[in-house]
Amino acid sequence: MTSDAVTGEPATPAAATLDTFAYDNRSVRDFIIATVVWGLVGMLVGVLIALQLAWPAANFDLPWLSYGRIRPLHTNAVVFAFAGNAIFAGFYYSLQRLLKARMYSDVLSRINFWGWQLIILAAAITLPLGKTTSKEYAELEWPIKIAIAVVWVAFGINMIGTILKRRERHLYVAIWFYIATFLGITMLHVINGLAVPVSFLKSYPVYAGVQDALVEWWYGHNAVAFFLTTPFLGMMYYFLPKAAERPIYSYRLSIVHFWSLIFLYIWAGPHHLLNTALPEWAQTLGVVFSVMLIAPSWGGMINGLLTLRGAWDKVRTSAVLKFLVGAVTFYGMATFEGCLLALRDVNALSHDTDWTIGHVHSGALGWVGLLTFGIIYWMIPRLCRTTLWSEAMANLHFWIATIGICIYAVAMWIAGITEGSMQLAFDSNSHLVYRDWSEIVRATIPFFWVRLGAGLIYLAGMVLCAINVFQTICHGKPVQDETVQAPPLIRDTEYVAQIDAALSKSGWRDFSTSMHSLVERWPAVMILFAAGALAIGGLCEIVPNMIQGALSPKIASVTPYTPLELTGRDIYIREGCSNCHTQMIRTLRAETERYGGQYTRPGEGIYDRPFLWGSKRTGPDLGREGVLRPSAAWHYYHLQRPSSMSTVTVMPNYPWLISDDMDLSDIGTKLAVLAGMPMFTPYKAADIEQAESNARAQALVVANELRKEPRLKDDKDLEKKEIVAVIAYLQRLGTDLGKPSPATVSTAGH
Amino acid sequence: MSMLFLFTGIALAIFAIAVALLILLIRSGQLDDLDTPPLRLLADDPPVEAPPGPTRPDSRTPPHDQ
Numbered sequence: 034m035t036s037d038a039v040t041g042e043p044a045t046p047a048a049a050t051l052d053t054f055a056y057d058n059r060s061v062r063d064f065i066i067a068t069v070v071w072g073l074v075g076m077l078v079g080v081l082i083a084l085q086l087a088w089p090a091a092n093f094d095l096p097w098l099s100y101g102r103i104r105p106l107h108t109n110a111v112v113f114a115f116a117g118n119a120i121f122a123g124f125y126y127s128l129q130r131l132l133k134a135r136m137y138s139d140v141l142s143r144i145n146f147w148g149w150q151l152i153i154l155a156a157a158i159t160l161p162l163g164k165t166t167s168k169e170y171a172e173l174e175w176p177i178k179i180a181i182a183v184v185w186v187a188f189g190i191n192m193i194g195t196i197l198k199r200r201e202r203h204l205y206v207a208i209w210f211y212i213a214t215f216l217g218i219t220m221l222h223v224i225n226g227l228a229v230p231v232s233f234l235k236s237y238p239v240y241a242g243v244q245d246a247l248v249e250w251w252y253g254h255n256a257v258a259f260f261l262t263t264p265f266l267g268m269m270y271y272f273l274p275k276a277a278e279r280p281i282y283s284y285r286l287s288i289v290h291f292w293s294l295i296f297l298y299i300w301a302g303p304h305h306l307l308n309t310a311l312p313e314w315a316q317t318l319g320v321v322f323s324v325m326l327i328a329p330s331w332g333g334m335i336n337g338l339l340t341l342r343g344a345w346d347k348v349r350t351s352a353v354l355k356f357l358v359g360a361v362t363f364y365g366m367a368t369f370e371g372c373l374l375a376l377r378d379v380n381a382l383s384h385d386t387d388w389t390i391g392h393v394h395s396g397a398l399g400w401v402g403l404l405t406f407g408i409i410y411w412m413i414p415r416l417c418r419t420t421l422w423s424e425a426m427a428n429l430h431f432w433i434a435t436i437g438i439c440i441y442a443v444a445m446w447i448a449g450i451t452e453g454s455m456q457l458a459f460d461s462n463s464h465l466v467y468r469d470w471s472e473i474v475r476a477t478i479p480f481f482w483v484r485l486g487a488g489l490i491y492l493a494g495m496v497l498c499a500i501n502v503f504q505t506i507c508h509g510k511p512v513q514d515e516t517v518q519a520p521p522l523i524r525d526t527e528y529v530a531q532i533d534a535a536l537s538k539s540g541w542r543d544f545s546t547s548m549h550s551l552v553e554r555w556p557a558v559m560i561l562f563a564a565g566a567l568a569i570g571g572l573c574e575i576v577p578n579m580i581q582g583a584l585s586p587k588i589a590s591v592t593p594y595t596p597l598e599l600t601g602r603d604i605y606i607r608e609g610c611s612n613c614h615t616q617m618i619r620t621l622r623a624e625t626e627r628y629g630g631q632y633t634r635p636g637e638g639i640y641d642r643p644f645l646w647g648s649k650r651t652g653p654d655l656g657r658e659g660v661l662r663p664s665a666a667w668h669y670y671h672l673q674r675p676s677s678m679s680t681v682t683v684m685p686n687y688p689w690l691i692s693d694d695m696d697l698s699d700i701g702t703k704l705a706v707l708a709g710m711p712m713f714t715p716y717k718a719a720d721i722e723q724a725e726s727n728a729r730a731q732a733l734v735v736a737n738e739l740r741k742e743p744r745l746k747d748d749k750d751l752e753k754k755e756i757v758a759v760i761a762y763l764q765r766l767g768t769d770l771g772k773p774s775p776a777t778v779s780t781a782g783h
Numbered sequence: 784m785s786m787l788f789l790f791t792g793i794a795l796a797i798f799a800i801a802v803a804l805l806i807l808l809i810r811s812g813q814l815d816d817l818d819t820p821p822l823r824l825l826a827d828d829p830p831v832e833a834p835p836g837p838t839r840p841d842s843r844t845p846p847h848d849q
Contacts, residue, residue, distance in 0.1 A: 053831065130828065203820050271824065280821035288817075517828040 052200065052521050055514035056129045058416050060142045062511060064122035065409055065416075067150060068115055069499050072405075074157075075110030076492045082107055083488045086651065087481035089675075089685040096689045097161035101609025105172040106160040111397060112170060112260065114153040119405040120264040121145065121188070124211055126412050127271040128192060131208060133201045133519040137194025141187050148184035152177060163607035164234040168249045168643055170256050171225055175236045178226045185222065189215045200519045206287040210267025213295050217259030220568065225252035231706050232699055235603070239711055242638025243310055246646055251302035258298035261396065265404050266294075269337055269361065272408045276353045282339035286332055293329040297322050304375035307384065308619040309646065310635040316377070323375030330368035337361035352427035356407030359435055363399025367392065382457065385615055385650040387477065388449025391442045398438045398491055406430065406498055413502050417509025422501050430497045437491035441484055448480035452650070457623040465626055470653045471681040478683065588636035590772040593707070593714050594765065596700045596728035597735075601762030603703075604695075604755055605645070608687065613651035616766065629657040631770055640714055642707065652684055657767035665738045668760045669745070690756040695732075700724045732757045735764075 085091045085100045092098040129136060136142050155177045159165075165172040173181070192215060196208065225248055228236040240248050274281050281287055303311060303319025338361055341348065348354045370392050374383050383389060406427075414421045421427060455473045458466040467473055594602060605611070618628045625632050633656050638644055662668070670677050673691055675684035701724040707714040708721060720727070729752070736752035739745045739760075751757060 056828075131824065133828075201823075203823075205820050205824060274821060274824055278825060280818075280825060284817040284821045515828075516831040518831055519828070 050521065051518040053516060053518050054135050055516045057125065057136045057139065057142060057513075058511070058515050059513040060136065060146060061122050061126045061412060062416050062506070063146050064118045064125060065413060065502065066506075067146070068118040068122055068405065068409065069495075069502050071110055071114030071118060071153060072495050073492075073499060075107060075115045076488070076495050078103055078107040078110055080485065080488045080492055083481065083485040085685065086683055087478060087485055089683050092685050094686055094688055096163070096608075099608065099685050099687075101612050102161050102163055102165075102607075104609060104612045105165060105169075106157065108170060109156050109160065109172065110153070112256075113156070116261060116265075116397075116401050116405065117149065117153075119401075119408070120214070120260070120268075121149065122412065123268040123272070123408050124192065124264070126408075127207060127268065128195055128211065131201065131205045131271065132195055132199035133517075134195055134199045137191050137198060141191040141194075145184060145188045145191060148180070148187065152180050152184060155180070159234060163609075165606065165609065166228070166236065166238065166643060167606045167609070167611050167645065168225070168238070168245075168252075169648060170253050171222075171249070174234045175226070175228055175230050176233065178222070178228075182219075182222060182226075185215075185219060189219065200522050202522060205270070206281075206284065206291060207267040207270040209291050210263045210270065213291070214259050214264040214267070217255060217263065217295070217299075221252045221255050221259065225249060229706050229709070229712070231703050235699075235703075237642040237703075237706060237712070240642070240644075241712070242641045242644050243312075243635045245642065245644040246306055246309070246638075247303065247311060247315065249644070250305035251299075254302040254305060255299055257396070258294075261401050262298070263294070265360075265401055266290075266333055268408055269333075269357065269404065272353075272404075272411055273337055273340055273357050273361070276351065276357055276407070276411055277341050277344045277347060279340055279342070279344050282336050282342065286336045290329050290333045290336060294326075294333070297326050297329060301326060301375070304380070305648065306646075307375075307377050307380040308621055309617050310633050310638070312635070320375055320377060324372050327368065327372045330371075331365060334361055334365035334368070337364075350424075352421070352424055352431055353407050353411045355428065355431045356403045356410065359431065360400050360402075360404035360407060363395055363403060363438070367396040367400055370395065381619070381621055382453035383449055384453075384619070385648060386449035386452040386456075387445045387480070387649075388453065389648065391445025391449060394445065395438065395442050398434070398441065402438075402491075403431075403434060406434070406494075409498065409502060413505050414509065417505055417511045419505060419509030422504035422508055426497050426501050430494045430501070433494040433497070434491055437487050437494065440490065441487035444480045444483040444487060448477050448484075451476050451480075456627070456650075457621070459623065459626075465623065468627065469680075471679050474651075474683060475681040478681075481683070587639060588634060588770070591637055591639060591769040593640045593716060595731055595761070596697075596704060596720075596724040597731040597758050597761045598765045599703060599707075599762075600695055600697060600700060600728060601758035601760070602645075604690070604759050605762060606643070608690075610655075611645045611647040613647075613649060613684070615647035615650050615654045616656040617646040618654055618656045624654070628654055629660045629767070631657070631767075633767075634770065637767075637769060640707075642712065652682075655763070655766055659764045659766040659768040660771060661767075663764055665735055665760045665764065666742045666745070668763050669739055669742075669756060672756055672759065687756075690759055691754055693755050694750075694753045695755040695758050697725045697728050700728055728758075731761060735761050 081091065081098075082100055082104050089100070092100060096102070125136060125142070152173075156173055159174060159177065160172060164174050166174060171178075192211060196204070196212075227240070228238045230236045238245055270281060270287055300322035301319055303315045304323045305319075307316050307320070309316075338358070341354070341358065344354075348358055373379055374389070374392060410421055410427050452473055455467045455476060460466050616633070618624045618631070618633045620632045667678060669691075671679070672687045674686050675682045701721055704714075704716045704721045704724050706712075708716040732752040735757045739751055739757075740748070745751065
């Protein structure tokens with residue numbers, strides 16, 4: 034074909050010759066197998082942490098099995114391993130067929146596949162070891178983050194290369210969603226990942242406090258948008274019409290859907306930070322755009338469902354269609370719920386409760402999960418030149434999964450609304466009704482058990498899927514390279530002439546007509562426009578906040594952490610304490626009442642790298658822990674065995690904090706990094722030089738305080754232990770505001 | 784709070800651009816044929832069982848085994 038194109042004259046009718054080429058089916062099959070394997074692993078870990086929440090002893094007092102460390106393993110495994118491999122499988126399958134071209138480079142396809150699996154493996158090793166940045170959905174430390182960027186760009190080059198050598202001029206709407214996925218994730222990953230390394234697996238983010246929170250949730254929300262929404266919408270636009278054997282209900286609507294979605298999504302991040310120290314204007318902006326998101330979201334859902342007009346009878350028999358219809362329905366429900374949760378007053382109730390967990394799982398199990406299963410059941414028989422091993426088993430899987438999700442969501446709604454109402458409840462004398470956190474935990478535990486059951490049901494469905502996929506592969510004849518024929522794309526000589534014509538035209542209408550055809554037919558221009566739209570949204574939210582952060586008056590009494598407190602803070606991060614404890618007292622009366630009278634000020638977090646606001650209160654907020662619970666001994670006993678200090682608790686024991694010596698070897702480096710570019714934490718040269726001895730001195734103070742306890746007075750090694758650093762950090766939390774200072778409260782935004 | 788006004792302005796500007804682009808899209812006639820692309824998707828590639836003659840390898844096509 035290449036020689037034809039070179040020697041053949043333009044006059045040669047293109048249809049006369051057909052290119053013979055082959056689709057790469059092997060990569061698709063490999064990604065499907067990886068999806069199934071990691072799905073089993075990720076959901077199994079999910080079931081384990083669900084069990085630990087109901088019954089904390091299920092971590093067997095092993096550090097690497099404790100909830101705080103493996104909760105991020107669960108989220109990373111299901112999002113980046115299960116959904117991630119499903120995305121690649123669906124993209125590689127549909128992209129080649131939509132563009133009538135093999136993937137651009139087999140080498141890049143292999144790099145994409147193996148690179149991604151190695152990254153997941155690295156996550157599965159480092160997260161249980163406590164190597165984490167603590168930033169949700171971006172927990173992996175810097176070397177793995179760089180590897181993700183490299184593999185992701187390899188995927189991007191492979192995709193864009195395929196687009197450039199395509200044999201079909203028109204880019205079907207699914208491909209626009211795919212391009213947005215690549216661009217969006219690249220931008221989010223890089224901006225949120227900016228950090229300065231301290232050692233091989235430890236780094237500090239360049240942003241602090243409120244700024245870090247805004248960047249993280251701008252990332253977190255848009256990771257949902259560009260990793261769990263746009264790629265799956267694109268795949269819906271390919272696989273749903275295919276499975277229904279009907280064209281999409283409205284192609285026009287799908288185009289409107291695409292543009293409005295990527296414009297609106299990027300602005301909605303601040304709805305994760307309502308009623309917090311984030312400036313109010315940014316919160317309001319987040320709410321407004323979140324509510325507007327209902328339009329494109331439901332536009333997409335309606336487009337999907339109406340595609341089945343006249344084909345609903347097929348849903349009765351086809352498992353694939355059941356999964357796809359179920360997925361689209363859950364997409365509609367979850368996006369509606371998302372708008373609801375983004376309202377400031379609803380959020381006051383729902384934030385940091387299990388309602389959020391329920392919402393996430395409606396989206397993840399319902400939309401992403403069901404769509405993934407649907408496309409797997411569609412692709413795997415076609416890749417293996419056979420029929421699905423058991424259609425009945427797939428149908429059973431659908432019902433099991435759907436029932437599991439419904440039980441899960443309902444349990445978490447009840448739990449979340451209960452937790453929220455109990456936290457906010459006042460009696461007629463204006464006192465908190467449930468001041469003791471144990472009462473809230475007691476009310477929630479039954480629903481933790483129900484959730485465990487729901488998770489097990491969903492996992493059972495996943496097992497059925499694995500069996501079905503395995504048997505289909507075994508019974509079929511997998512074709513690694515599927516040979517097909519398609520006419521070549523007419524060479525672009527006339528297209529180049531069109532560009533020249535467009536540039537020389539003077540009439541606006543002619544010009545716009547020609548320019549538009551450029552946009553439509555020239556992927557590079559399309560990509561530029563999409564990138565522009567995404568970047569503007571992000572920059573407008575982050576840049577002014579950065580400037581405002583830099584200009585707003587600081588709180589004079591807020592000082593950097595001491596070396597020992599910093600060590601304790603890093604242990605707090607390692608153990609994933611922020612997975613269950615927030616450090617953000619919201620601007621609500623119930624919160625200030627419960628947590629010592631003062632809500633968290635933006636200026637309090639300027640040395641917090643990373644911010645530790647958290648997003649879930651399984652335990653109480655710790656933002657003022659140093660004020661509310663200054664006793665070192667209380668923390669010692671509580672960390673040793675929480676049930677000795679609380680009547681009802683689901684917090685695991687932390688015996689290793691008592692037995693392990695703290696590592697102060699790189700504390701000087703840590704301080705030096707924080708004091709250097711671009712963070713400029715005001716540590717003096719002497720602070721950095723004497724970091725270790727200062728830490729030891731403070732540790733001795735804490736240890737001596739502990740030794741006042743009769744049970745601990747003979748413990749000779751106390752000051753060497755990790756628990757001393759953690760206690761020093763906990764004792765510091767929230768105390769700065771109360772220190773004497775001329776300018777105690779001077780903050781912006783409230 | 785003054786930031787909010789700036790933000791509203793920027794937001795409106797972006798929307799103006801988006802709407803302009805969409806109008807451009809519609810006026811240009813590029814979206815007149817919205818029927819063919821969704822239908823084209825439905826056609827399956829007929830499998831090429833026996834490649835004609837001794838395989839003419841596409842430069843991008845690795846030999847396939849069937």
